[in-house]
Amino acid sequence: MPHPYLPHTASDIEQMLARCGVDNINDLYSDVPTSLRLKDGYNLPESKSEMEVNAAVKALAGYNKPLVCFAGAGAYDHYTPAAVASLVARSEYLTAYTPYQPEISQGTLQYIFEYQSMMTQLTGMDVCNASMYDGATATAEAMMMAVHSAKKRRRVLVSATLDPKVADVVKTYAHYQDITIDVIPAADGVTDRAAMAEMLATGDVAGVILQTPNYYGILEDFDGFADLIHGSKALMIVNSHASTLGVIKPAGQWGADIAVGEAQSLGIPLSYGGPYLGYMCATRALMRKMPGRIVGATTDENGQRVFVLTLQAREQHIRREKATSNICSNQGLMTLYVGIYMSLMGAAGLREVNRLSSSNAHALAAKLQATGKMSLTYPDKPFLNEFVMTLADGITSAQVLNVLRDNGILAGVAIDDNHLLIAATEKRTNDEINAYASIVKTL
Amino acid sequence: MNRKLYDKLIFELSKPGRCGYSLPHGDNDDTLAQLPAGLLRLDAPALPEVDEPTVVRHYNNQSTNNFGVDTGFYPLGSCTMKYNPKINELLASDSTLTALHPQQPVETVQGVLEVYWNLQRALSEIGGMADFSLNPFAGAHGELTGMLVIRAYHESRNDSARRRVIIPNSAHGTNPASATIAGYDVVEVQSLADGTVDVEDLKSKLDETVAAVMMTNPNTAGMFEKNIPEIASMVHAAGALLYYDGANLNPMLGIVRPGDMGFDVMHINLHKTFSTPHGGGGPGSGPVGVRAGLEQFLPRPHVVKAADGSFSINCDDCSLGRVSSWMGNFSVIVKALAYIMTMGNDGLCQVGPLATLNANYVMNALNDLYKQPVAGPCKHEFVFDGLADKSTGVTTLNVAKRLLDLGFHAPTIYFPLLFHESLMVEPTETESIETLDNFIAAMRQIAIEAHETPELVKSAPHDTPMAHPDETEAAMNPRLTYSDLCK
Numbered sequence: 001m002p003h004p005y006l007p008h009t010a011s012d013i014e015q016m017l018a019r020c021g022v023d024n025i026n027d028l029y030s031d032v033p034t035s036l037r038l039k040d041g042y043n044l045p046e047s048k049s050e051m052e053v054n055a056a057v058k059a060l061a062g063y064n065k066p067l068v069c070f071a072g073a074g075a076y077d078h079y080t081p082a083a084v085a086s087l088v089a090r091s092e093y094l095t096a097y098t099p100y101q102p103e104i105s106q107g108t109l110q111y112i113f114e115y116q117s118m119m120t121q122l123t124g125m126d127v128c129n130a131s132m133y134d135g136a137t138a139t140a141e142a143m144m145m146a147v148h149s150a151k152k153r154r155r156v157l158v159s160a161t162l163d164p165k166v167a168d169v170v171k172t173y174a175h176y177q178d179i180t181i182d183v184i185p186a187a188d189g190v191t192d193r194a195a196m197a198e199m200l201a202t203g204d205v206a207g208v209i210l211q212t213p214n215y216y217g218i219l220e221d222f223d224g225f226a227d228l229i230h231g232s233k234a235l236m237i238v239n240s241h242a243s244t245l246g247v248i249k250p251a252g253q254w255g256a257d258i259a260v261g262e263a264q265s266l267g268i269p270l271s272y273g274g275p276y277l278g279y280m281c282a283t284r285a286l287m288r289k290m291p292g293r294i295v296g297a298t299t300d301e302n303g304q305r306v307f308v309l310t311l312q313a314r315e316q317h318i319r320r321e322k323a324t325s326n327i328c329s330n331q332g333l334m335t336l337y338v339g340i341y342m343s344l345m346g347a348a349g350l351r352e353v354n355r356l357s358s359s360n361a362h363a364l365a366a367k368l369q370a371t372g373k374m375s376l377t378y379p380d381k382p383f384l385n386e387f388v389m390t391l392a393d394g395i396t397s398a399q400v401l402n403v404l405r406d407n408g409i410l411a412g413v414a415i416d417d418n419h420l421l422i423a424a425t426e427k428r429t430n431d432e433i434n435a436y437a438s439i440v441k442t443l
Numbered sequence: 444m445n446r447k448l449y450d451k452l453i454f455e456l457s458k459p460g461r462c463g464y465s466l467p468h469g470d471n472d473d474t475l476a477q478l479p480a481g482l483l484r485l486d487a488p489a490l491p492e493v494d495e496p497t498v499v500r501h502y503n504n505q506s507t508n509n510f511g512v513d514t515g516f517y518p519l520g521s522c523t524m525k526y527n528p529k530i531n532e533l534l535a536s537d538s539t540l541t542a543l544h545p546q547q548p549v550e551t552v553q554g555v556l557e558v559y560w561n562l563q564r565a566l567s568e569i570g571g572m573a574d575f576s577l578n579p580f581a582g583a584h585g586e587l588t589g590m591l592v593i594r595a596y597h598e599s600r601n602d603s604a605r606r607r608v609i610i611p612n613s614a615h616g617t618n619p620a621s622a623t624i625a626g627y628d629v630v631e632v633q634s635l636a637d638g639t640v641d642v643e644d645l646k647s648k649l650d651e652t653v654a655a656v657m658m659t660n661p662n663t664a665g666m667f668e669k670n671i672p673e674i675a676s677m678v679h680a681a682g683a684l685l686y687y688d689g690a691n692l693n694p695m696l697g698i699v700r701p702g703d704m705g706f707d708v709m710h711i712n713l714h715k716t717f718s719t720p721h722g723g724g725g726p727g728s729g730p731v732g733v734r735a736g737l738e739q740f741l742p743r744p745h746v747v748k749a750a751d752g753s754f755s756i757n758c759d760d761c762s763l764g765r766v767s768s769w770m771g772n773f774s775v776i777v778k779a780l781a782y783i784m785t786m787g788n789d790g791l792c793q794v795g796p797l798a799t800l801n802a803n804y805v806m807n808a809l810n811d812l813y814k815q816p817v818a819g820p821c822k823h824e825f826v827f828d829g830l831a832d833k834s835t836g837v838t839t840l841n842v843a844k845r846l847l848d849l850g851f852h853a854p855t856i857y858f859p860l861l862f863h864e865s866l867m868v869e870p871t872e873t874e875s876i877e878t879l880d881n882f883i884a885a886m887r888q889i890a891i892e893a894h895e896t897p898e899l900v901k902s903a904p905h906d907t908p909m910a911h912p913d914e915t916e917a918a919m920n921p922r923l924t925y926s927d928l929c930k
Binding site (some may be wrong): 043047053093113127163175272334353356401 | 444448449450452453454461462463464465466467469470471472473474475477478479481482483484485487488489490491492493495498499501502503505506507508509510511512513514517519522524525526527528530532533534536537539540541542543544545546547548550551552553554555557558565568569580581582583584586587591594615616617619620621622623624625626629666667669671672697698699700703704718720721722723724725726727742763764765766767768769770771772773774775777780781783784785786787788789790791792793794796797799800801803804807808820822843844847852853855858872873874875876904907908909910911912913914916917918921922923924925926927928
């Protein structure tokens with residue numbers, strides 16, 4: 001039976017079989033033991049028309065209830081300009097693969113080069129790859145880079161203020177490679193510097209992973225950290241949500257060796273958690289230790305400036321089991337989202353997004369405190385667009401989340417029974433902020 | 444696509460004072476000024492300043508330097524560059540799906556969880572597995588996750604002596620790399636002249652130190668590993684698990700299920716077999732499936748269905764843990780599910796046979812002029828070891844570049860490593876006989892040109908937006924950012 005994705009007519013098939021010298025397609029599978037063969041197809045419904053599939057998926061989508069989003073915890077409800085969505089849908093970008101043939105892939109190679117250029121500006125680093133799946137796996141790859149750079153030292157320190165989901169992924173990757181992960185305790189919501197110094201003093205640390213703004217939304221002060229960490233010959237790895245780097249001091253300006261994190265906040269829709277984009281930038285000294293695809297400039301035979309995948313001797317398809325990462329893909333389309341977003345926003349737009357998000361978050365925090373039902377957990381710590389609230393006695397996180405949900409609001413993310421992590425972006429209006437606070441007041 | 448390169452970078456279109464964003468003024472006080480200066484950037488990042496029409500024109504023009512499946516035939520072996528249906532894009536970009544935060548309470552995302560559940564079940568049926576995790580982000584990430592499942596399994600049995608993974612020398616480079624990242628030592632098993640695994644060599648390497656054997660079936664030479672039942676019993680008798688690299692699953696659709704071949708753990712590339720677009724290299728999706736008895740080792744979080752029909756997320760502790768912040772690439776998952784619904788059982792069962800027919804048709808039309816190193820029939824793809832006549836000095840690279848002139852994407856070249864001049868062609872089932880005939884004509888023309896005008900082929904491409912790039916210069920003097928270019 002004809003199908004819109006399958007162009008073969010009966011006579012095509014006949015003609016093709018004749019060329020192959022067989023009577024039917026089954027003869028091309030004579031090497032597949034009959035005993036293994038699928039007898040009656042799959043236990044799946046039969047094909048559906050486009051209209052039916054459209055209706056069925058729309059019906060599933062209808063079972064969801066979108067909420068006004070005051071949650072962050074690694075995924076932020078920033079606005080994606082219409083031009084981003086329109087341009088990333090171009091099929092020349094969408095339906096291409098890894099740019100193995102540079103002569104017919106300059107579109108992909110150029111936008112990745114632009115992305116690398118913008119991301120190094122944002123992080124204050126020298127080089128950038130285009131291959132990390134999300135912020136968590138990017139951090140795990142940075143952990144592995146630190147261990148491979150250190151040769152014999154196999155211990156990595158992770159701040160207790162790192163997003164616990166990211167820490168979990170780092171631990172998954174470390175566990176089976178016999179890499180030890182030790183947690184630097186937090187003091188008043190930030191990395192305990194004295195504890196870190198003590199842990200570094202053992203001299204067996206390959207890397208230190210920090211986060212700012214940290215999981216609790218606090219801007220950490222890493223003044224002097226780089227000297228301490230480098231004094232122990234370890235690498236300093238700083239994880240930040242990319243959008244915040246429009247205003248906060250980035251990894252490079254703290255003296256870090258590797259900057260990693262989630263780039264979803266730069267124009268990528270929430271989409272229930274993916275696809276997102278991990279970014280990874282590093283100092284030039286670490287360029288040849290980076291995993292993943294990297295695009296570089298060169299010239300063609302006619303002297304035109306062109307772009308190619310470069311430094312490929314690092315990668316799995318060359319090094320196989322000696323490779324230090326198994327990354328194969330580049331996150332092409334996601335780097336395109338981010339590149340177009342940053343082209344539209346520029347430095348001024350990114351600053352404006354942060355100014356609006358921050359002022360909304362501070363306004364919300366003040367209004368929530370005024371209810372008397374919750375208070376800032378770290379009132380003396382600076383934050384940008386995310387903060388932790390301690391709930392008043394008798395109020396639980398579940399209660400707040402449920403009541404707000406019933407009013408169409410996602411109140412945040414529960415850290416435990418009486419702490420809520422709350423975020424605001426430039427999309428939140430004062431009506432929404434006031435609604436949130438007034439519902440909390442009734443608890 | 445372009446004949447002339449659009450060569451501007453967005454930075455070169457920048458002018459101070461231009462702006463491409465529009466944001467509300469905001470009603471609340473500016474709080475940035477209250478932050479300690481020491482925590483703020485020392486300077487603004489040097490991003491371009493461009494108006495919206497210029498940004499739109501720039502990225503449109505840049506896209507025309509690119510070749511995609513929607514541009515023309517893309518026979519890139521082992522990549523399954525099939526047609527990417529438009530309805531799937533439309534459905535995945537529905538704002539009721541894209542607006543959902545991954546921490547929304549489960550009772551407000553029942554539709555999302557049903558999408559996960561339906562795809563978990565459909566892939567389990569197609570793979571012959573008990574359950575799937577949709578969390579891995581890509582094929583290589585699926586391989587790594589699969590290897591971690593296997594480690595967790597052996598660990599749960601206190602079987603710590605198994606430190607080795609056996610992999611055929613024909614395998615994708617990610618196989619040995621993934622096994623290594625999972626903490627295993629890699630042992631290579633040799634291939635026979637027909638490209639299939641040397642069962643005797645495998646037998647000699649199997650012992651109580653082996654955790655798993657990774658196989659691709661059909662393998663990278665496009666050949667079905669016909670000894671798979673024997674291999675599976677050998678592997679299981681040795682106490683190891685058999686891993687299926689799903690990169691080449693496409694020709695098996697409608698024919699045989701990996702679980703029925705005896706595989707214990709597998710991954711599927713949704714961006715290959717299940718038609719989601721490759722996006723210039725990503726995002727992909729690499730779900731991992733396991734046979735009954737291994738479900739508890741799958742990564743968390745994981746979607747489960749309760750007796751009352753509602754869906755929830757299982758975050759229980761398990762031996763493997765978390766491989767992603769959330770639950771994988773959700774919008775890719777939507778597209779793959781829509782594809783399976785559209786194709787249905789009847790459509791899916793045609794995919795494998797037609798992909799195999801297309802590959803054999805092309806192979807048989809060219810194997811007089813190109814060297815076919817292993818006897819057919821092939822499955823979804825085949826490998827030539829360059830031109831049959833090597834006297835002209837025309838290489839596989841030359842052939843690939845000349846194809847670009849003639850309007851085709853090149854096949855995969857110099858892989859698998861089994862042959863010196865590998866040229867690996869995978870047409871997929873979504874190509875018509877007319878497209879295949881045009882490709883065959885181009886390949887035959889190149890073989891003739893290799894004799895008559897070899898310089899024309901050796902100096903190709905001639906009609907692409909750019910000529911040969913100097914890749915040595917790119918690696919020797921890395922310029923990786925716009926500021927490197929300005930130095």
